[in-house]
Amino acid sequence: MKAEANPVIAEAVIRLEDIKRDFGPVRALKGVSFSLFPGRALALVGESGCGKTTCARIIARLDKPTGGRLFFRGQELTARGEAGAERSYRREVQMVFQDPFSSLNPAFTVSHHLARPLQLHRQSGVKADLAQEITRLLASVGLEPEVTRQKFPHELSGGQRQRVNIARALAVAPSVLVADEPTSMLDVSIRKDILDLLARVKRENDLAMLYITHDIATAAHVAEEIVVMFAGQMVEWGDTESVLSDPRHPYTRLLLSAVPDGSRPFVTGGSARFLEQAEKVRSLSRPESADIEQVGPNHFIRALGVSNARLPKS
Numbered sequence: 266m267k268a269e270a271n272p273v274i275a276e277a278v279i280r281l282e283d284i285k286r287d288f289g290p291v292r293a294l295k296g297v298s299f300s301l302f303p304g305r306a307l308a309l310v311g312e313s314g315c316g317k318t319t320c321a322r323i324i325a326r327l328d329k330p331t332g333g334r335l336f337f338r339g340q341e342l343t344a345r346g347e348a349g350a351e352r353s354y355r356r357e358v359q360m361v362f363q364d365p366f367s368s369l370n371p372a373f374t375v376s377h378h379l380a381r382p383l384q385l386h387r388q389s390g391v392k393a394d395l396a397q398e399i400t401r402l403l404a405s406v407g408l409e410p411e412v413t414r415q416k417f418p419h420e421l422s423g424g425q426r427q428r429v430n431i432a433r434a435l436a437v438a439p440s441v442l443v444a445d446e447p448t449s450m451l452d453v454s455i456r457k458d459i460l461d462l463l464a465r466v467k468r469e470n471d472l473a474m475l476y477i478t479h480d481i482a483t484a485a486h487v488a489e490e491i492v493v494m495f496a497g498q499m500v501e502w503g504d505t506e507s508v509l510s511d512p513r514h515p516y517t518r519l520l521l522s523a524v525p526d527g528s529r530p531f532v533t534g535g536s537a538r539f540l541e542q543a544e545k546v547r548s549l550s551r552p553e554s555a556d557i558e559q560v561g562p563n564h565f566i567r568a569l570g571v572s573n574a575r576l577p578k579s
């Protein structure tokens with residue numbers, strides 16, 4: 266994402282520059298570039314296998330790119346950083362995972378899950394009463410502190426567990442939150458509540474957020490910017506409002522055309538005609554292309570290298 270396209274925003278917290286990741290012959294990321302800014306979220310959208318989780322893992326330093334550069338507050342992160350800097354980076358960048366059931370230890374209470382990261386954070390200088398901090402954190406994610414603190418994970422609903430996971434991520438006062446499909450395993454009825462919570466904690470904590478989803482319809486709930494990915498490439502990106510209201514790439518249009526109610530995964534179902542058209546769009550979007558076209562103040566698409574006449578109508 267080009268910072269200069271929006272001069273009011275602050276310096277990027279995270280910047281990916283032409284990130285590539287190969288797994289043997291599989292080219293999972295073919296040159297991905299975007300930035301995350303404080304108090305703003307970027308939605309990374311695409312179907313299964315397009316490279317979303319690989320991006321998240323590279324940002325969290327759980328995986329190393331095979332090419333390109335990763336920056337934190339303007340400093341390039343090298344393949345093997347100094348141990349102290351690595352630890353501090355891992356505190357700055359927190360993740361919320363898809364599965365709220367497996368990410369909490371069934372043997373420990375909610376208090377225990379929050380106390381540990383809070384204690385670690387206090388070592389880095391913040392002094393406050395631990396019980397008070399747990400109360401504050403639970404309240405900040407919409408959980409009743411007195412009722413919730415002594416509960417074990419199995420006594421909580423999926424949505425409550427995901428709130429605990431978000432509280433745990435916030436406990437170390439990160440500057441970056443990566444939420445990888447945070448609602449896809451939750452009941453449809455509570456997904457919007459969790460997205461609203463993510464949008465609120467982003468604002469209140471000035472977080473630079475990466476919101477990963479296969480569901481393009483949810484991007485606008487959380488994210489000011491969007492990157493649509495297909496087969497390891499960014500195909501359309503920019504202001505969420507601009508991309509969703511005026512999608513220019515056929516693949517983005519395909520995703521939007523398959524969103525009947527915002528809850529059905531677009532990769533399944535659909536009429537035979539739709540599936541045939543979807544395959545056509547995918548095969549047109551697959552070839553690598555370095556041609557980028559600016560179609561709005563902060564709105565870009567990757568050129569297909571074919572005439573529009575060959576594109577299926579959406």
Ligand SMILES: Nc1ncnc2c1ncn2[C@@H]1O[C@H](COP(=O)(O)OP(=O)(O)OP(=O)(O)O)[C@@H](O)[C@H]1O
Pocket residue numbers: 288291292293311312313314315316317318319320479
């Ligand atoms: N450790 C690995 N070894 C081999 N291939 C991998 C590995 N991790 C990812 N891949 C491949 O890289 C590509 C991108 O995977 P990735 O998990 O990033 O996609 P995704 O968009 O997050 O999909 P999903 O939504 O299903 O998690 C896929 O083709 C996947 O099979």
